[in-house]
Amino acid sequence: MTSSTADHTGLRAELDALTTEAFRPEFADIDRRSTLDIARTMNGEDAAVPAAVAAQLPRIAAAIDATAERMARGGRLVYAGAGTAGRLGVLDASECPPTFNTDPAEVLGLIAGGPPAMVTAVEGAEDSKDLAAEDLTAIRLTGQDTVVGISASGRTPYAIGAVEHARALGALTIGLSCNAGSALAAAAEHGIEVVVGPELLTGSTRLKAGTAQKLVLNMLSTITMIRLGKTYGNLMVDVRATNDKLRARSRRIVALATGAAEPEIEAALAATNGEVKNAILTLLGKVDGPTAALLLEKSHGHLRDALEAAGNH
The missing domain is CATH 1.10.8.1080 (Helicase, Ruva Protein; domain 3)
Structure with a gap:
């Protein structure tokens, strides 16, 4: 067996053990069902996501309080992920300046492979811990900052590498994944594991896992900004009027x-x-x-x- 074959065999075994990659035999005929039935099935699957997030609320709240404390002292909030997870981080970061009048450098989203990866897959980028360290070095990460590694599987090297590099510098670290006992949560000071279960389409973690990540990132940024005084009641009083x-x-x-x-x-x-x-x-x-x-x-x-x-x- 070649080393490449051994690597692929090991990775396959690793994926087989992940809840997010599990096969749902009850959906094996999904392509033969009516469109309305498929839509109802997907909607039913999505309905389980908020409850999975609710189970992690104490951990989410602790991570938010720690983040707000750092940001009140001038620290930044940095998201790091690959693929869908990275795109969700970039999306959340890009919404903060118009919503809360933050400086564009205050909340940042890093995606494995850089800006081109927002629209096109960059082969191999997610497999590099070193690339994550390089990206954080490029933005001059300090111990005052907060880094949120995002990965549905919780095993993505880029996200884990970002958290490990940030923690070594003394930065606050948060690991957001959708599998229990993930390496990402273990590497971070604050581990958040929203276990949404297997996807309708096997391994398509842009579905329930992506929805769960979006909900948690909404909380991280929004509640942090509330704690920082960016709202008055539930009014966006720091909104930037650009149109x-x-x-x-x-x-x-x-x-x-x-x-x-x-x-x-x-x-x-x-x-x-x-x-x-x-x-x-x-x-x-x-x-x-x-x-x-x-x-x-x-x-x-x-x-x-x-x-x-x-x-x-």
């Missing part, structure tokens, strides 16, 4: 937060260079634009704290 829809949303958010009339809202936004949070503070705290900016700076961007300070101003 007509977001400009209209900005005005609606100010209206919902303050109950002010349209002319007052326009005046407040004009006085604060369109910054929603600042505009709300001028209206509710009855301060001018420069004072609002100063109060928010002193409160590290937390609008509730700034409002309290404005009342004592």
Whole structure:
């Protein structure tokens, strides 16, 4: 047996042991069913995902609190994964600047093989721990940062390598996988294993596993940003108005937060260079634009704290 054959045999045995790769004999006739029946079956499979996420909520919450603490001190949030997992990380990271007005360098998504891998498979990229270390070195990762390795199988070398390299530097590490007892969770300080079970299409982990990863990443970024004061109640007060829809949303958010009339809202936004949070503070705290900016700076961007300070101003 050649070394290549032995490698493939070993990998096959490894995959055979993974829940995410298990074969579902009850779906062996799926291609002969009606389209509506297949859709109902898929929908039923997807319905099990939230419960699998719920089982990991204490671990998710602990990871979020640790992440928020690092980010409050200036650390970054970095996702690292290959294939679907990497794409989901890049997606979540790319949504943070428009939603929470974060700097593009504050939340980053790294995918094995680089940007081309977003749309085209890059052969062999996921198999390299060294590539993950190189990618983290390229962004000058420090011990202040948080790295989230993402892998449905929990065995992807790129994701494990990212976590191992980050942990060696003293960075906070989170391992998100969809198999119990995964190497990725073991390598990370915070292991999150959302076990969704075998897929409708054997091994197609862009399905339930991908949905589970998306739900957890939604929580990681959104709740971290809530903890960092990027919202006021459930309003996106740090939204960046970069197009007509977001400009209209900005005005609606100010209206919902303050109950002010349209002319007052326009005046407040004009006085604060369109910054929603600042505009709300001028209206509710009855301060001018420069004072609002100063109060928010002193409160590290937390609008509730700034409002309290404005009342004592």
